[in-house]
Amino acid sequence: MRLLKLNSEKVTWIVTCPKGAEELLANELSSLSATEISSSVGFVRADGGTQLGYKICLWSRLASRVLFPIHRFKETNAEEMYLEIRNIPWEDHIKIGSTICVDFDGKSKSIQNSLFGAQKVKDAIVDRLIIACNTRPDVDTKSPDIRINVKLKKGFFQVYLDFSGSSLHRRGYRVGQGTAPLKENLAALILNRSHWKKTADEGGFLIDPMCGSGTFLIEAAMIAANIAPGILRESYGFLEWKQYESNIWDGLLSDARSKRKVGLAELDIEIKGHDINPRIIEVAAKNIEKAGLDEYIKVSQRSIDSIAAPTVQKGLFITNPPYGERLGDKDNLNKLYKLTGEILKTKFKGWKAGIFSGNDESVRAIDLSPSKIYKLNNGTLSCKLLIFEHLNSKSELIESRIARPAPEPQLNDSSSMILNRLIKNERRLSSWLKLNNINSYRLYDCDIPEFAAAVDIYGADILVQEYAAPKQIPISVATKRFQEIKAAVKVFSIRNGLQVFYRRRVRQRGSEQYSKTIKSKSIVRIIEEGPAKFEINLSDYLDTGLFLDHRPLRNDFMKLCKDKTFLNLFCYTGTATVLAALSGAKSSLSIDMSRTYLDWTRRNFGLNNIDLNSHQLLRQDCLEWLSGSHQKFDIIFLDPPTFSNSKKMSTTFDLQRDHPSLIKAACKKLSKDGTLIFSNNFRKFRMNECILDSYVCADVTDKTIDRDFERNKKIHKVWLIKNTEENI
Known part of the structure; x- marks a missing residue:
């Protein structure tokens, strides 16, 4: 009979675990200095001294039980098994007065069920202890001091001491549970x-x-x-083991407590x-x-x-x-x-x-x-x-894969020229994009004049916007040119793994400014810009919900608005307010007469955890609000449309005609030393002399044009306007 000594330098531990955890448990045991590691379904073998067993009980997050093999012998009948078990020196392992429990797994011709097998093993252990110690242990099936595990498998009996006691998933912190808790x-x-x-x-x-x-x-x-999962457990199988080495366990426990203290301090x-x-x-x-x-x-x-x-x-x-x-x-x-x-x-x-x-x-x-x-x-x-x-x-x-054929289409000379321009622009911008962590930008904007389109990148998507051709260009020619643009973009998208969307830009009037362009399924994305997250819509409206050319302006709000009050007139989807709020603006008010845009703004606020109590939304005609409100603000952002004849407005609005009265009304809402940021995208805009004469004005357009819009410096105009002493 071959008996294994528990205090030997090399012991083959059996560590059980949930199915599917074997590989990870093997890695875990390796990190605990185990050697000769091998995995099977539901358990891992690992060699190491007694200290390894203590370490596994304390530090393994994945183990269920830690078993030490005491004895192994060939399959025999029930009586011979009894004799083999009785010959084990159980008095070396079980203290007088300890309770025991036996788990038996397997069956043979003479052992037809596990209950019978467990009973025979228990009888053998009890009889041995009566002979050796003149005492018999009590049986406790719920919380025994010592648990013995016997497995009958592949013609052999294997006898184990359960080092862990109860399953190690019981960490010691669960005082209550739901109806279906996870181990x-x-x-x-x-x-x-x-x-x-x-x-x-x-x-x-x-x-x-x-x-x-x-x-x-x-x-x-x-x-x-880095908290040991077993640090709170009060019960282990080895604590009542006769050969328990308290100095080893106490040292491991002390080290784990120190690591817990450090880990929580750094969390x-x-x-x-x-x-x-x-x-x-x-x-x-x-x-x-x-x-x-x-x-x-x-x-x-x-x-x-x-x-x-x-x-x-x-x-x-x-x-x-x-x-x-x-x-x-x-x-x-x-x-x-x-x-x-x-x-x-x-x-x-x-x-x-x-x-x-x-x-x-x-x-x-x-x-x-x-x-x-x-x-x-x-x-x-x-x-x-x-x-x-x-x-x-x-x-x-899936829809994208179906719509996008794998092979690249053959390009004619025009499409090849456009593709080369897209590639060239991408290379030109790449280092700047990486340096500034920008993933939404303009790649092409009528670079080749006869191919009139804008191509924007939004993360993994590419949006192509066709500009309406001048009346003198035949429809057939304009259609052919746009098809050539689409062919070039298709190849570019395949090479870069982008999904393509198309749109046609025309001037919208009245309610068209706020209505959906198509009735298909909405394509909504969440994109990131600096610390902010924004919802964009690539399918339903003329604009996506984010003006890419305003990126530098939004960055400016991060610098200007800390501890300031902020007013966003014609707020659109509220992206400017989001950056102002994230910069630490004291409070803000965003106004637009479109329910669609205010709902969109509200969603953008939600994405960025912006408090609606401090940062309020108002659905109203901005012109009406300016004429009636008496509130003052430190920073005002005014980005009106070029033209509007919405039914919600009492009159039409023409930017070139009406901007003097609009700016004057906005400046009345400025606090002392406040700043109005006035922006518009009317290419022929000229600031009225009366504004230049009456206010402190600075044209800062050049400072608000990023690298991706350098070829189109008329994309917008931006003025910083302050009150003079006379008009405060």
Whole structure:
């Protein structure tokens, strides 16, 4: 009989784990200095001394049980098995007065079920201790001092001492739970597969919008702060083992406590959880407090549709939504998953997401393309972890692939010339774009005059806007030229992996300025500009919602508006106000008479977590408001249309004709030393002499033209205007 000594220098530990965690557990054991590591389904073998067993119990986030092999022998009948087990010197391992429990796994001709096998093993151990110590241990199946594990597999019996005792997923912080809690080591596995440690090290945040009792949140904080997962456990299998080396364990525990203190001191990220159920949020808060992490994790009762956009550009959106048992109605379940996808696409651009679910049908409603899928089990349920590294609509991507043939079309001379210009411009701008972290810009603007179009890049999309041809150009010629532009852009988009959208620019009047141009499915994107996020629409309106040429102006608002009051007249989609608010503007008022644009502004505010109490929106004719209001502002942005005859206005508006009265009215709203930023895009605009004579005016147009608009310096005109002593 070959017996293994527990205090030997080289021991082959058996470490069990959830299915699908074997590879990661092997890496984890390697980091704990284990050697000769090999994996099988549901467990990992690893060599190391006794200290390794203690380390695994304290530091493994993925392990379920840590088993030490005491004895191995060939399969025999039940009586011979009894004798083999009885010959093991159990008095070297079990103290007098300790309780025991036996787990048996396997069957043979003479051992038909696990209960019988466990009974025979228990009898052998008890009989040995009666002979050796003149005492018998009590059996405790719920919380024994010593747990023995026997497996019958492939013709051999293997006897183990369970070093961990109860499963290691029981960290010691759970004081309550919901109806379908995740085991802690499964949550750690999901976070590991979602690359949370890397995200946290890079300063990324974490949010779980359906956090339940807070398992993801607590495990995420422990990972980010390098907290040993077993640091709170009060019970381990080795604590009552006769050969327990308290000096080793106490040293490891002391080191883990020191690392916890350092890790929490350096933890500088947000970890947030929400749930619609107020009772489960109370449970989560208690679990977090028990874990000692209530200063680092914030939870609140909130539905997923009310979650604000994050304040950082990268992070992990992780959640375990209901599979069906917790929600009942399949339609409601699908709506929840669809809403989750919409929230990800509109509010969490730049983040990664991990969705763990056992409902394949509902997962499809998310409408995102997973970059990886892992098959895992949650108890007896077969589930999948879907990792989303790019939060773009799956259906739109499919439509894009169908619409975009793989081979490049043959180009004629004109199209080749346009393509070469696009490539040349891209090269010219590339270093500037990279230096300034710009991903939305103008690539082409009538560079070749007969090919009259603007080509704009918005992240992974390219928008081509055809300018209406002069009347003297035959329609057939204009059509042919635009087809040649489209051919060139198509090749450029294929080479750069861009999705193409087309539009025709014509002067709009009245309600046309605010109405949709087509009735197809809206194509909405979230793009980033500096610290801000903006919603753009590539399908429905003449403009996308973001004037690219105003980029330098928006940057100026970041510098000018800190601790100032800000007024945005003809506010459009509120992008200027967003930058003003993010810069620290004290308060702001944004005015437009279009409900469409104000709703759009409100969504942009939501994307950037802007407080609507301090930064207010008003739907009104700006001309009427100027004539009636008595409010004063430090900074006023005035960017009126060139012409308007909307039915909502009491009269028509012509910029060249009416700008003197408009500027005078706006200047009356300036506080002392306030500044009016007056902008327009009328190419033939000339500032009226009465304004130049009556106010302090500075034409700063040249300073507000970025590199991508250098070929079109008439794209807009910008003036800084201040009151003189006479007109204050």
